[in-house]
Amino acid sequence: MDERTDDVADGTTTDADLAGARPAAADRDERDLVDDRAGHDDLDARIDAVRRDVAALHAELVRYGLVVWTGGNVSGRVPGAELFVIKPSGVSYDELAPENMIVCDLDGRAVPGSPGSERSPSSDTAAHAYVYRHMPEVGGVVHTHSTFAVAWAARGEEIPCVITAMADEFGGPVPVGPFAIIGDDSIGRGIVETLSGHRSRAVLMRGHGPFTIGVSPRDAVKAAVMVEDVARSVHHALEAGPVEPLPVDAIDRLYERYQHVYGQAGDERR
Numbered sequence: 283m284d285e286r287t288d289d290v291a292d293g294t295t296t297d298a299d300l301a302g303a304r305p306a307a308a309d310r311d312e313r314d315l316v317d318d319r320a321g322h323d324d325l326d327a328r329i330d331a332v333r334r335d336v337a338a339l340h341a342e343l344v345r346y347g348l349v350v351w352t353g354g355n356v357s358g359r360v361p362g363a364e365l366f367v368i369k370p371s372g373v374s375y376d377e378l379a380p381e382n383m384i385v386c387d388l389d390g391r392a393v394p395g396s397p398g399s400e401r402s403p404s405s406d407t408a409a410h411a412y413v414y415r416h417m418p419e420v421g422g423v424v425h426t427h428s429t430f431a432v433a434w435a436a437r438g439e440e441i442p443c444v445i446t447a448m449a450d451e452f453g454g455p456v457p458v459g460p461f462a463i464i465g466d467d468s469i470g471r472g473i474v475e476t477l478s479g480h481r482s483r484a485v486l487m488r489g490h491g492p493f494t495i496g497v498s499p500r501d502a503v504k505a506a507v508m509v510e511d512v513a514r515s516v517h518h519a520l521e522a523g524p525v526e527p528l529p530v531d532a533i534d535r536l537y538e539r540y541q542h543v544y545g546q547a548g549d550e551r552r
């Protein structure tokens with residue numbers, strides 16, 4: 283191990299120092315992973331804050347019944363740095379903690395020697411990284427296998443906007459993205475191609491399940507909770523018979539109200 287990695291072992295080097303390190307692998311981009319204006323000390327604090335936030339938000343997926351076993355994942359962009367934090371792959375939700383979250387660059391590579399990097403990052407890391415590279419406004423990404431949203435994804439059907447809760451949260455139908463197999467950029471590309479310029483913060487990846495985005499990890503988790511809620515409601519409505527989409531002007535008015543009036547002035551989506 284080089285001196286820098288040795289320092290990590292005894293705690294004298296932090297994420298920030300490593301995140302500022304020139305990429306170790308020769309084939310890495312020469313881009314700077316750190317916003318120089320911010321400085322390293324502040325960066326370490328920002329990374330720690332995202333670690334805490336992302337670790338805590340995984341408990342919300344369990345709380346709302348959106349995942350089973352080790353399925354699903356949450357990530358959060360580190361403000362002012364070309365980095366994001368994501369959970370380790372296949373680790374029990376009971377074990378997840380800030381110190382075992384994994385800091386990755388925007389190519390989805392774990393920062394060498396950073397706390398948690400001894401484990402493999404989520405198997406969806408490439409998808410999350412693709413979204414962060416191509417949607418700079420996105421601060422958080424979530425994936426779940428929540429039952430009703432997965433059922434709509436299995437059928438390859440968008441969820442029609444037939445209730446005001448959908449107009450509020452998604453500004454229209456929840457769209458379906460392409461069938462894509464994990465292992466390269468195809469899931470991430472499907473998310474970006476479907477959601478770029480779209481009001482919805484949720485996409486039903488065909489044959490797989492929901493991915494959601496947000497201005498923050500918490501915003502993306504909220505979208506994951508709400509897409510499962512509306513998927514369930516609309517499914518049950520359809521069981522009783524046909525449904526009618528809301529009028530477009532009503533959807534527009536409800537969406538605008540929800541973005542700019544609902545909640546408090548300091549809310550993050552304002």
Ligand SMILES: O=C(CO)[C@@H](O)[C@@H](O)COP(=O)(O)O
Pocket residue numbers: 352353354355369370371372373403404405406425426427464
């Ligand atoms: O859906 C997939 C992959 O796309 C699951 O493996 C995913 O929910 C959980 O994987 P990770 O534990 O994050 O590696």
